Amino acid sequence: MGIVKLLSAAAIAAATMTGTAFAEYPEQTITIIVPWSAGGGTDAAARTIGTILERDLGQKVSVINRTGGSGVVGHSAIAAAKPDGYTLGLITSEINMMHWMGLTELTHEAYAPLAMMNEDPAGVHVAATSPWNDLGAMVEDIRANPGKFKGTGTGIGGSWHLALAGLLNELDISADALPWIPSKGAATGLLDIVAGGAHVAPVSLPEAAALAEAGKLKTLAIMSNQRAENFPDVPTVEQAIGVPWSQGVWRGMVVPKGVDEAIVEKLSAAMEKIYKDPEYADFMQKRGFGLRYMGSAEFGEFLGEEDASMGVVLKAIGLAKQ
Amino acid sequence: MSTLALAFDLVARWEVLLAITLAAVFGLFVGAIPGLTATLAVAVLVPITFHLDPIAAVGAMVSCSAMAIFAGDIPAFLLRIPGTPASAAYADEGYKMTLRGEAEKALGASLLFSAVGGLFGTAVLMLAAPSLAEVALKFSSFEYFWLALLGLTSAAFVSAGDPLKGLASLLIGLSASTIGMENPIGTPRFNFGSIELLGGVNFIAALIGLFAVAEILRYALKPSNNPHSVPQTSVGNPFRAWGKMLKTYWRNQIRGNILGVVVGALPGAGADIAAWMAYSISRRFSKQKEKYGTGHVEGIIESTSANNAALGSAWVPALVFGVPGDSITAIVIGVLFVHGMNPGPTLFLINPENIYAVFLIFIVANILLVVLGWGAIAVSKRILIIPRRLLMPVILAFCVTGAFAGNNNTFDIGVMLCFGILGFLMEENGIPVAPCILGLLLGEVLESNFITSMLKADGDLFAFFSRPISAGLGILTLIIWLFPLIRTVQALRVRRQKTA
């Protein structure tokens, strides 16, 4: 009898203690895992989020880079972290591609989403000397001469590749019509466009801004619902050819699944506050990153929808593993 | 002129100068630790630069990277453990000098010619940035393929003692570079199901393993075979010694500078590759070829001139077109954006005093390099006094920490250990490790440019000769390769005629 009483008392005590622990969250250092290397765009965004979060929550926030395997290593590390709310992660579009390509079993379902913090729509860039002056001309030329023109700007199956392949797929143009030349990154791909090695690069607008300004590139369209604030002259895909199509790369904050609801809510609210913070907006604006926010629930829905549409595109271009 | 005066005002402020100096000391420290690269040093500075004003921020990164590249030579020469990949080409040469008691001479040469190289790179950046950038834009995968092959050729010169074993080492490095999915098609290869290996062999971990861990293993396994501490001779007045070297080796210096500037300006090649190519060119055209590999300062001078010159010219495509020339400028571009100095041709037109201030900082940083570098040499020389039985364990501790720190991953400690054992076995059998590093460095570049070129040309091999620069580089490569073959055939014919 006595023992049962003691145990239940201990259980109640433990429950109240953990209860107060939640109320006092956060009480130790918070870690943000970034699946990409230090110095890159995702890293810079994570460090800015970390700095503001540290100020808002009054608790030290450290950013860790877990790189390698085209993001697989870092994304897995976020999912495998202890779900105590002290390990956060900044995930990127790749999470919805790598499992289709058979690189990992991991999907977005392993996370509890907090908020989408940014999205950069893809642009359609061609060399300044290119005969194409609008998106319609380019698309019809590709349709008429399958295999003649080549695209570049990222690795095979990278976000930018899928953005353009998805658009062509939407227009019923076969994936083989525009063979893809893999490149190490957007900058390398753009240089190849200028040097005449390939014909179109669907990368983000800020990445191409300097070369466009130098008169080496022209931008035919932006894959978004509305024109970009910094590039008001570039039409959207719908304005150019009448087909609605938006695609880009995004970054969002998550915690591993299993974190206490109250903590998820608290962190989610913290993310919204960061997004509205002028310091964050100022940083993103200067760095040329697109701003887009989605709350926890909306971001969760978005992840599911995007995962499905990525599956369609990857299957269409034959990169999905069966 | 008023622009220059404005720029001068921007730089001559105490917070800018303080930022430059502190960043310089930091760069020296990071560069000198095996396993920590100049890129890492700059990446760590990024969050701090957000709080600085633009000129101080850029200045900090410039001086930090220049110091780190030089500082990589310090452990390379004193302990045969290169601090950064750019020092790997001539680590052996410098170490042999230390064994002869000439550590101060070797490091002094490296310091002086680093600074002069840096100034040369700056001059090119100031005078020829836009036109040099135009040339860099003409390079596509075809040209880079030939450039990578030319780079690999230097392996033959680094291991002239036994070219066959040099080739073997190079092939080991190239094969290791195929591990993972960082290939053009993105297919996982040879990773044996490991997620960590998907990203490929961690280059820094491999570098630490091949040089540092192998060295520690050798020390541990062969106690009877260790160099006893060598009494080091002082060069006395450094300026007098430098004057002499400048007079003797000015040709090497200029050739190294030019090569460094050209290679550095190409996005996709950088200071590391420049150092390798410079070393082999210097050996090929030297009048004292036989002295190379025994601790000869000539090769050191040429490659150190090249790698610091490359550092400056890597900014050319970055500033003009926003295209990074190497991994350091890739980070710098991000910082420039944050501070509203968006790279592009307008950077030179709107508020040109900003860009001139950056140039001035380059000059200040390279002068600072001489002062701080000399201090660093004086301090670090004392490492040689520490008994090896105490020093080696500490170096291993640094190696383990450095390998871990790159990716926050214990897996890379294992990579380091494997390459350490491999490096030890290779050297025991007379296979030099330096070409293996070169193979790891260039394997991905070579493969991706070969495959993408073949994809672009639909398999037509003649495409490699169809563009002017590409054809020129290709013919040059073939001549270099075929030259020894022709010589051998001629020699055989002569011999046959004699016997007949």
Add this chain to the structure above:
Amino acid sequence: MRAIKIFWEEAMRVTDRTLGLVFVIAALIMGFMATRLPGGAPGNYGPDVFPILLSIFAILTGIGLIVRNSANQGTLKPLVRRVRLDWVRGAAVIASPIYAIVAMPTFGYSLTIFPVLVLLMAVFRCRLIIILPVAALCTIAIKYAFINVLSVPLPTATFLPF
């Protein structure tokens, strides 16, 4: 008549023939594994092309080593003086990183590196009175440098507050 060269070396050296053989076998394995790779999506230039090319070059290099060894028989004979190896010290060096891999995630940084330093210094025959302070000082210094100067978060022990 070429003179017979004799030289002494202290090395764990195998003959070029053995070395060449190892090279050829390794290259064959790599080449075989490469042919099993998926053909790659576009065109015929898949992920297998480059490794196969490399393995061909490696086989040629290995054959070159074997041929040279046979050609040099008698003219170039390395008289390798078998050096006495200190296996205990070697094992300590190899064991240290392995211990670090296993221990670092749970024991944290300090409790991993300090024993490594003590062990290595002990097998290298440093005096005990030097070992402990130097090892402790180095552990603290490296930890401080990485965490505070380089802002690299090193792991902490899961069961201890430091």
